[in-house]
Amino acid sequence: GESVGLHLPTLSVQEGDNSIINCAYSNSASDYFIWYKQESGKGPQFIIDIRSNMDKRQGQRVTVLLNKTVKHLSLQIAATQPGDSAVYFCAETLTGGGNKLTFGTGTQLKVEL
Amino acid sequence: SAVISQKPSRDICQRGTSLTIQCQVDSQVTMMFWYRQQPGQSLTLIATANQGSEATYESGFVIDKFPISRPNLTFSTLTVSNMSPEDSSIYLCSGWDRYNEQFFGPGTRLTVL
Numbered sequence: 021g022e023s024v025g026l027h028l029p030t031l032s033v034q035e036g037d038n039s040i041i042n043c044a045y046s047n048s049a050s051d052y053f054i055w056y057k058q059e060s061g062k063g064p065q066f067i068i069d070i071r072s073n074m075d076k077r078q079g080q081r082v083t084v085l086l087n088k089t090v091k092h093l094s095l096q097i098a099a100t101q102p103g104d105s106a107v108y109f110c111a112e113t114l115t116g117g118g119n120k121l122t123f124g125t126g127t128q129l130k131v132e133l
Numbered sequence: 134s135a136v137i138s139q140k141p142s143r144d145i146c147q148r149g150t151s152l153t154i155q156c157q158v159d160s161q162v163t164m165m166f167w168y169r170q171q172p173g174q175s176l177t178l179i180a181t182a183n184q185g186s187e188a189t190y191e192s193g194f195v196i197d198k199f200p201i202s203r204p205n206l207t208f209s210t211l212t213v214s215n216m217s218p219e220d221s222s223i224y225l226c227s228g229w230d231r232y233n234e235q236f237f238g239p240g241t242r243l244t245v246l
Contacts, residue, residue, distance in 0.1 A: 028173060028174075054235070056237075061239075061240075062239055062240070063137075063225050063227075063237035063238050063239045063240050064176070064225075064237045065236075065237070066234050066235070066236060069234075109175060109176070111235075118164075118181060118189070119164055119229045119235065120166070120178055120181065120191075121166075121176075121178065121227075121235060122178075123175045123176045123177075124175065125175050126174075126175050
């Protein structure tokens, strides 16, 4: 969860298209992963989670994929809407490790009309 | 999930002074945490607020600078002591509830002049 600079990576998509946001996590021992959405001026909001015994989990319009071999997470948003514009963070933790989250860098999603 | 409120929502402070941020959860939570988010960056864990005992601080954060209290299962405070402009940031409180979700407050936006 350490910062890498003042400028978040940005993903621009057209309204109605699918969005894919990627995240590389750092600890191979992590066994629980969460995607958060943060709108301007607000705290992070839980979107979807996945445990390490799964490689895919679906929610409403969102899917999370986990590739433990390369320590990679992705968040897929179907039919992206203007209300999806926000910064998206992945977070990792180790169950039993105090539930402390380590956050990724974050990606700014911009939805163009 | 439970709802977290924070006070103040924002403040502008002079260097050398201290600010105490309050975090209130509308239900009992097992664990509470404090994070810092510098402008345009990701979240970094400051400490785990332990009920009835001293907080557990992450590397780079110390009790003298960020004293934390947690008198019960629904309330915690974070004090930013002897502030400098480098402490300008968003401070976020989070809780871990019985559904195993970690949820966040809206944050306190601090500017130090």
